Amino acid sequence: MNMVGAALKCIFVYWLVQGIDTMTSDQTFTRPIVVAPIAGLILGEFQTGIVMGAALESIFMGISAIGGVVPADACTSSILAVAFTILTGTSAEEGLALAMPIGTLMSSFSSMFTPIFASLAPFWEKLALEMKPKKFIGILLPFQLFISRIVPTIVLFIAVAYGIDGLQTLLGQLPGWLRAGLGASSSMMTAIGFAITTAMIWSNETGVYFFVGYVLAAYLGLGNLPIAIFAAAIAFVTFFRDKQTNDLKTELTGKVAGGVANDEEDFF
Amino acid sequence: MARKYNELSAEEKRILKSMYWRSHSVFWGFTMTKMEANGFTITLTPAIESIYADDLDEKREAYRRHQNFFNTHAVPFAFIASLVYAMENEHKKNGLPAQTIENVKAALMGPTAGMFDSIFFNCIRIIAAGIGIGLCAQGNFLGTIMFIILYMVPQEITRFLFIRYGYILGTEFIDQIFQSGLMNSLTKAASVMGLMMIGAMTASMVRVPLNWEINIGGAVTNIGDTLNSIFPNLLGPILLFFLVSQIRKGRRPTQLVLGILAFGILGAFVGIF
8 A cells, every 4th residue: 555645544534533522622532442443444444443443442541641741642553553554464463562652752742842832822812812702713723623733743644654763763863952851841831821820819818828739739749639628628717717707897896886786686 | 599590591591502612622722831721711702702791901801811721621621611600790790809710710620620530531431441342342333432422422411511500500609608798708718729729730730850960079969859859849839939920020921931941942951951
């Protein structure tokens, strides 16, 4: 089979399932059990795709996106595993063995471009503040459907058309410090989003609780849910202590105002 | 007590319906800086346009508010958006402080993300995949179809109910608070939760991957490890509060983003990352 033609078919499958997931946000069509049969169908061996879908889903089942970061890209790995199996005529096992390293390669390529896309955040804010909702969606949706998919698309194309060796050569060409630097800035970018929110909600009276939450997570290693329960408990105590103070205040002012309050009570 | 959906006005129903469809935009324009902020803006657009139709400045403020950092699972996303619709209403009508809206968002995103990641990724998806894998392994395409139905339908139903009840319950709760005159107490309680969760998320999501080794008379010391042994992820909050001070000084987000990008690459070039 013509490798370039097969690569284009793989890209079509990738854009199709990603497009459906973009529109539904249910994270269903990018799962291996759906992707692999579709890839098999498009590449001409539906049965192989279905059977490999079962195996790939079992592999990727335990791996889920944590905090929005996808560790190994299940969608592209599945497409590639099916493509290698069908195109080179190897066994499904060998295709699967190739899938995981490519998933990791794909992640390292994609994560290199994360900070570049993160740099667009101020652009989106500016666009939103123009207050033209139709224009906002009109630019954001095509961006999400096509432009944000450019990097995996290119990697997918090279991997199918020229093999993984080509991919590794390409990655080897890049200086290590550039990859390390992009990775480092990517993990620091999140601090900007938090800083904007913190600047907005900071209050000197309750600011100390920032550090309580920080210690619970960083030092005790608690997850978000147990910390939220602690936070809710403290918030409840704060709320009811405040309420008592308020009630006391009303009672006192009522006593000072004396007659007026009594009149009101009689009235009710 | 709690109003029924049928008792809502035609305008409220129209907005909630539109918000349901728009809540599918969760991951549009996802960035590491603000994560799901763009999806949140799109989902709240009908509410903002209706509530602040006659007030351009307030409308711009509302858009700015919802362009802030936001991140949770795609299903509770709908609940928080619907709740925020109720709060934006109260902000306009009764002057609920804008800070409280921010605090409630910050307080809810972390725990809901954890809770619903567990429900959908670790429970429902496992069940759906288990049934699907069994059929697919025998070469039966029905397995894929079963997986799609079993995994997608529960998400859509939950999302649909969340959009309805987030607004209804939120409005009722805030009205009660206003009637009892406890708004200030609620504001303070929300602030406690919001800041505590932001602190927790800073610890778990902001990383300064310092990997700087210095050689003092033959002894190699890794500065990053040393700082982490003083306190885990010590540089995270330091970076955060540095950025907060820069924002207070009026630095634009673009400058901060480009600054971090340059800092990361230059830092890696001289070998500290």
